[in-house]
Amino acid sequence: MTIETxxxxxxxxxxxxxxxGSIAAHAAAExxxxxxxxxxxxxxxxDTKISEGAVTVREVGDDSDTxxxxxxxxxxxxxxxxxxxxxxxxAEDSKVSYDTFRAHGLRPPINAAGDKPQxxxxxxxxxxxxxSVGHANNGVAFGxxxxxxxxxxxxxxxxEDAWFLELITDEDGAAKxxxxxxxxxxxxxKLIAVRAPSVxxxxxxxxxxxxxxxxxxxxxxxDAYAVAARAGADLVDMEQVQFLPFCLASPPSYxxxxxxxPSTASFLGVxxxxxxxxxxDGVYLRTRAECSSAIMRAVEDGRGSPNGGAYLxxxxxxxxxxxxxxxxxxxxxxxxxxLKNARQALGKxxxxxxxxxxxxxxxxxxxxxxxxxxHGASVSGNGDGDRSRGIDGLFAAGQAMGGVFGANRLGSxxxxxxxxxxxxxxxxxxxxxxxxxxxxxxxxxxxxxDTIMKRFGxxxxxxxxxxxxxxxxxxxxxxxxxxxxxxxxxxxxxxxGWTQQLDDVAIPAYTTWNQAFIEFEELRNMLxxxxxxxxxxxxxxxxxxxxxxxxxxxxxxxxxPYSTVVRHEANAGWQVQRAARERTPLQRIVSxxxxxxxxxxxAKALRLMPMSVKDKILEKRYRAxxxxxxxxxxxxxxxxxxxxxxxx
Amino acid sequence: MKVEIVLHRDGQTEVVEYDYQKREPRxxxxxxxxxxxxxxxxxxxxxxxxxxxxxxxxxxxxDINDKPRIACRARVRDGDKxxxxxxxxVLSDLxxxxxxxxxxxxxxxxxxxxxxxxxxxxxxxxxxxxxCIECYACLDNCPMHARNFGDxxxxxxxxxDMPDASAGYRWGNPFSLLKLQRIRLDPVTSVADKAAALxxxxxxxxxxxxxxxxxxxxVGIDLKGQVVKELLDATDLTS
Numbered sequence: 001m002t003i004e005t006x007x008x009x010x011x012x013x014x015x016x017x018x019x020x021g022s023i024a025a026h027a028a029a030e031x032x033x034x035x036x037x038x039x040x041x042x043x044x045x046x047d048t049k050i051s052e053g054a055v056t057v058r059e060v061g062d063d064s065d066t067x068x069x070x071x072x073x074x075x076x077x078x079x080x081x082x083x084x085x086x087x088x089x090x091a092e093d094s095k096v097s098y099d100t101f102r103a104h105g106l107r108p109p110i111n112a113a114g115d116k117p118q119x120x121x122x123x124x125x126x127x128x129x130x131x132s133v134g135h136a137n138n139g140v141a142f143g144x145x146x147x148x149x150x151x152x153x154x155x156x157x158x159x160e161d162a163w164f165l166e167l168i169t170d171e172d173g174a175a176k177x178x179x180x181x182x183x184x185x186x187x188x189x190k191l192i193a194v195r196a197p198s199v200x201x202x203x204x205x206x207x208x209x210x211x212x213x214x215x216x217x218x219x220x221x222x223d224a225y226a227v228a229a230r231a232g233a234d235l236v237d238m239e240q241v242q243f244l245p246f247c248l249a250s251p252p253s254y255x256x257x258x259x260x261x262p263s264t265a266s267f268l269g270v271x272x273x274x275x276x277x278x279x280x281d282g283v284y285l286r287t288r289a290e291c292s293s294a295i296m297r298a299v300e301d302g303r304g305s306p307n308g309g310a311y312l313x314x315x316x317x318x319x320x321x322x323x324x325x326x327x328x329x330x331x332x333x334x335x336x337x338x339l340k341n342a343r344q345a346l347g348k349x350x351x352x353x354x355x356x357x358x359x360x361x362x363x364x365x366x367x368x369x370x371x372x373x374x375h376g377a378s379v380s381g382n383g384d385g386d387r388s389r390g391i392d393g394l395f396a397a398g399q400a401m402g403g404v405f406g407a408n409r410l411g412s413x414x415x416x417x418x419x420x421x422x423x424x425x426x427x428x429x430x431x432x433x434x435x436x437x438x439x440x441x442x443x444x445x446x447x448x449x450d451t452i453m454k455r456f457g458x459x460x461x462x463x464x465x466x467x468x469x470x471x472x473x474x475x476x477x478x479x480x481x482x483x484x485x486x487x488x489x490x491x492x493x494x495x496x497g498w499t500q501q502l503d504d505v506a507i508p509a510y511t512t513w514n515q516a517f518i519e520f521e522e523l524r525n526m527l528x529x530x531x532x533x534x535x536x537x538x539x540x541x542x543x544x545x546x547x548x549x550x551x552x553x554x555x556x557x558x559x560x561p562y563s564t565v566v567r568h569e570a571n572a573g574w575q576v577q578r579a580a581r582e583r584t585p586l587q588r589i590v591s592x593x594x595x596x597x598x599x600x601x602x603a604k605a606l607r608l609m610p611m612s613v614k615d616k617i618l619e620k621r622y623r624a625x626x627x628x629x630x631x632x633x634x635x636x637x638x639x640x641x642x643x644x645x646x647x648x
Numbered sequence: 649m650k651v652e653i654v655l656h657r658d659g660q661t662e663v664v665e666y667d668y669q670k671r672e673p674r675x676x677x678x679x680x681x682x683x684x685x686x687x688x689x690x691x692x693x694x695x696x697x698x699x700x701x702x703x704x705x706x707x708x709x710x711d712i713n714d715k716p717r718i719a720c721r722a723r724v725r726d727g728d729k730x731x732x733x734x735x736x737x738v739l740s741d742l743x744x745x746x747x748x749x750x751x752x753x754x755x756x757x758x759x760x761x762x763x764x765x766x767x768x769x770x771x772x773x774x775x776x777x778x779x780c781i782e783c784y785a786c787l788d789n790c791p792m793h794a795r796n797f798g799d800x801x802x803x804x805x806x807x808x809d810m811p812d813a814s815a816g817y818r819w820g821n822p823f824s825l826l827k828l829q830r831i832r833l834d835p836v837t838s839v840a841d842k843a844a845a846l847x848x849x850x851x852x853x854x855x856x857x858x859x860x861x862x863x864x865x866x867v868g869i870d871l872k873g874q875v876v877k878e879l880l881d882a883t884d885l886t887s
Binding site for chain 1: 680687688694700702751757759770774779780781
């Protein structure tokens with residue numbers, strides 16, 4: 001049996017149907033383009049749908065919330081790695097972009113007096129202003145809206161159960177342009193060769209490299225980065241994977257799911273090793289990297305818990321008679337999904353915080369990605385990069401793109417990233433398609449089609465699903481939350497070996513939903529993505545952001561910041577270089593450092609006080625945080641207020 | 649622990665007994681754990697859908713002992729049978745084709761607020777319905793959905809008679825009714841669009857609900873009370 005190829009023509013192809021893909025498709029269609037959405041999962045079933053559903057909308061708190069203020073807020077949080085032009089765009093568009101979700105049925109709580117969405121009561125996730133809006137049913141409500149934006153629009157065709165395999169490009173001297181792509185339509189049992197001058201990649205992240213040590217969707221197999229890199233696009237900040245330190249380590253069904261953040265450990269929470277020894281105190285003031293590092297160092301030294309983690313012990317918070325009950329209410333309300341996971345997974349006693357929880361870091365979000373400008377267009381070259389040196393017609397949005405967050409994220413920003421850059425890339429891709437309608441040369445597709453056709457019926461001695469499991473294990477060991485030069489060298493060697501084994505993967509010939517072929521293609525993407533992470537991690541020769549170099553120190557806030565840029569060249573293979581970034585003014589860094597030291601000193605003093613004094617102080621503090629409603633302001637997994645130590 | 653897995657591949661059907669190896673002595677595995685372990689070990693080409701593993705994304709629904717369950721949060725016992733959802737056509741193993749459901753909704757979902765002010769609070773009942781995770785468990789025993797397959801299950805339909813999913817199914821289901829009722833509850837929807845939503849419900853086969861004992865939601869939404877009854881009461885079908 002030979003798989004057949006169907007040819008189609010569109011102005012814009014959008015890869016992915018989550019928050020950013022659905023908005024991009026809508027925006028491109030509104031701009032007059034004929035759009036094809038390609039989604040491997042059912043429409044809208046993405047990280048957006050399973051998120052906490054809080055979104056950053058400038059000015060919902062008060063009118064003094066300036067564009068410059070929000071942009072700088074993102075810059076500082078990201079360790080000066082984000083591009084100012086991109087954070088400016090985020091700040092400028094956050095309000096109007098959010099309304100695209102609302103136009104498709106997202107209904108936030110309303111501040112009637114102000115005639116606008118109701119902001120959450122306190123600034124969230126390291127924000128300097130109140131500008132986050134929460135939603136009933138969390139991310140599922142966004143899922144419905146994005147779904148409707150795709151389903152309803154007559155200008156948008158979509159295929160789900162379809163894997164976008166390869167970008168097809170044409171070369172004109174040094175310049176490269178998109179001419180289309182190749183798709184495996186699993187339910188149709190055919191290949192689709194689509195001719196299109198613009199492609200928007202909105203295919204999410206890479207956390208499945210670390211499965212099951214992740215709380216994200218299965219589909220995050222790095223497709224976005226691998227497809228772009230194979231076409232010759234630049235990737236930026238690929239070492240910046242955000243790991244959350246407190247995910248469940250057992251039982252197996254719950255492995256990887258979130259059970260807390262540094263801030264939810266509250267004033268008396270500590271981390272302990274298997275012998276009960278405190279390995280990190282003052283957890284609530286620590287960065288995620290500090291927490292992850294403490295856990296993983298214990299594991300390294302053989303003092304880890306049975307499932308390769310450590311114990312998050314919050315029981316001291318429960319003991320004081322006055323403040324104890326407040327703590328539990330705080331835990332219940334600040335991150336409800338996390339406590340729910342812990343209760344279900346660990347049982348009654350743990351659910352009441354009468355015993356410590358076994359925790360382990362897990363992958364949550366990719367902050368790096370396809371290197372783009374403020375319109376989501378592929379760029380290359382020095383500094384901020386230049387669109388004329390990128391791939392003409394290639395765009396990215398959402399988790400697939402880099403440059404928005406750098407080394408760390410503010411809370412409630414990923415859904416804004418999706419809508420702002422979904423809208424921007426959608427419009428820009430439609431405009432690019434208008435300017436370059438010319439037909440492409442079908443011969444450019446020939447070699448890719450031929451290669452893929454031959455995979456159906458490929459004989460071999462290994463299974464892609466088996467190699468995938470090996471890769472996931474080693475990715476955790478070598479390019480996970482802790483890294484060393486030795487491990488980065490080791491993964492390089494392993495990746496080389498697995499890549500060579502690709503031709504020995506057995507794939508049956510049947511064409512309708514061929515899981516072996518799907519596993520093969522996803523494995524190929526995961527291998528390329530792991531390579532990009534590894535080479536960027538090698539260039540980032542010290543600790544910054546969500547991961548720790550065990551063999552190096554932390555990058556000083558006073559040093560010149562840089563981003564890593566990775567690309568794959570047909571002849572030279574994988575290349576990495578640095579792109580200089582602007583540093584936040586010294587004065588601001590110094591003032592932050594002083595504040596941080598002061599906070600930690602206060603925390604230490606509190607811990608050493610006698611119980612009765614401590615209890616009164618804590619009760620007062622909980623009351624101040626939780627106010628009249630008796631509920632703590634929600635924190636966002638990955639947000640900066642969920643890890644106060646990162647609130648730069 | 650032995651579990652039966654029903655495989656459909658390349659036109660062949662086969663029942664395989666998989667011996668699940670518990671990873672902890674007291675482990676009570678979910679159906680998804682069984683499928684993941686089978687794929688990682690002796691059945692690498694096993695096809696099944698999953699996403700978040702936390703009952704949020706709605707894609708991993710399968711039948712366990714012939715009843716729809718969300719695989720990531722459905723515990724299995726010795727001797728259980730795992731098979732694809734019987735209510736939709738099988739693509740491969742435990743994977744069914746889903747898109748005929750969503751496609752029937754094109755042109756039926758007003759967007760943009762029809763020029764109305766978006767800054768209006770939606771009622772609680774609206775949010776009760778957006779809790780739907782689109783798991784399609786509600787298709788089970790639905791007489792309206794069964795009309796697409798000659799009042800029966802897709803497995804009874806010859807391939808040449810199978811309705812074309814890529815055109816959207818002709819007849820609706822509790823999920824499509826939920827989407828329409830949600831539009832009627834949306835304070836932003838115009839009067840004309842609210843009326844159109846009811847027309848669409850009738851057109852998708854709301855009459856099938858008249859004598860139906862009711863549908864069951866995978867995540868606990870009161871479909872019968874909050875969706876079907878509300879729609880029926882707005883028509884003269886039950887009077």
